[in-house]
Amino acid sequence: MGEKGYEGSGAHSAALEHAGADTPRYAIENPGLPPHRPRLADEDPRAAKRAERQVSVFFLISVIGTVLFFIGYFGVGQIGNDEDFGLLYLQNLLLGLGVALAMLGIGIGVVHWAKTLMPDHETVEERHEIRTEADRAAAQGMIADILDESQIKRRPLLRNTLIGAALLAPLPFIFAFRDLDNTDNFSDRAVNNFGPERLRHTMWAEGVRLVRDPTGSPIKASDVTLGSALHVIPDGLNDVEHGKLNEKAKAVVLVMRLDPSKVDITPGREDWNVDGIFAYSKVCTHVGCPIALYEQHTHHLLCPCHQSTFDLTQECKVIFGPASHALPQLPITVDDEGYLVARSDFTEPVGPVYWERGEQS
Incomplete structure (x- = not known):
């Protein structure tokens, strides 16, 4: 009884092995990429222009956040003294809100830009080593394609607002680190190199x-x-x-x-x-x-x-x-x-x- 069971099991395994040799390796074939579904901004120029304005608004919000930071840092900071807690609370509010808007404005703007305006088609490319000059030229062409797909050349409003926001956003951190010295005289700060000795x-x-x-x-x-x-x-x-x-x-x-x-x-x-x-x-x-x-x-x-x-x-x-x-x-x-x-x-x-x-x- 046990022998027949063993033989039956072996025959079954052999049959499976034989069947697998004549069939594809995978039971389900690769379906490939799903069909591309165009977005509204891809088909309607007015929707694309509206998305461009929305992204620019986010970049402008980032600029406004940086301005709020400087109002709190320089404006409120020069009023009253360290014992005026109302002004301290206002200053901290402006500093925190300004930095948050400066960072979130750029972040949300870039994400919205990518989701609404940049090409969203999916591609698959095998990875290979870049060795020859032709390969390097192809890589440079890929970078040029990325710039074209980002539409940063064709949409100056996006480019200019992004550049403005990106240039202003780091300034709050620069001035915050500069103020580690807590010296009223700017020249003293420069001499002491931010004053860690203090x-x-x-x-x-x-x-x-x-x-x-x-x-x-x-x-x-x-x-x-x-x-x-x-x-x-x-x-x-x-x-x-x-x-x-x-x-x-x-x-x-x-x-x-x-x-x-x-x-x-x-x-x-x-x-x-x-x-x-x-x-x-x-x-x-x-x-x-x-x-x-x-x-x-x-x-x-x-x-x-x-x-x-x-x-x-x-x-x-x-x-x-x-x-x-x-x-x-x-x-x-x-x-x-x-x-x-x-x-x-x-x-x-x-x-x-x-x-x-x-x-x-």
């Missing part, structure tokens, strides 16, 4: 008291208990008029107290704390978000933006998340009246890591 210095200096944020009350070492965390700014920051928010963004500090025997202190930093009171920059080294959470039992500092976690017992070394650099430590001591004061400024730059960042002061 991130190395804050309002902290030798003898500057640590005061509570936002009250400005000084802090004695006896005020900081085990497990506590205080948000601290340098004394005198509240008296700064121009650039106060920018200075605070760089100088804000977290002060915590824990058992110094639990901290792995780097040689040379033994006197940077006061009986287990440590001060670290509150600015995350990933993208600059404020460190907001302190876990008392684990001695971990957590950034709420992207969950970067810093271990206070390892001098705020990164133990989780995208941050790649430990939080800078502020050296502190006490003055004659027992108040916490800074020994110096930070010995390394605060904030997000950048390509020129180093450890030297």
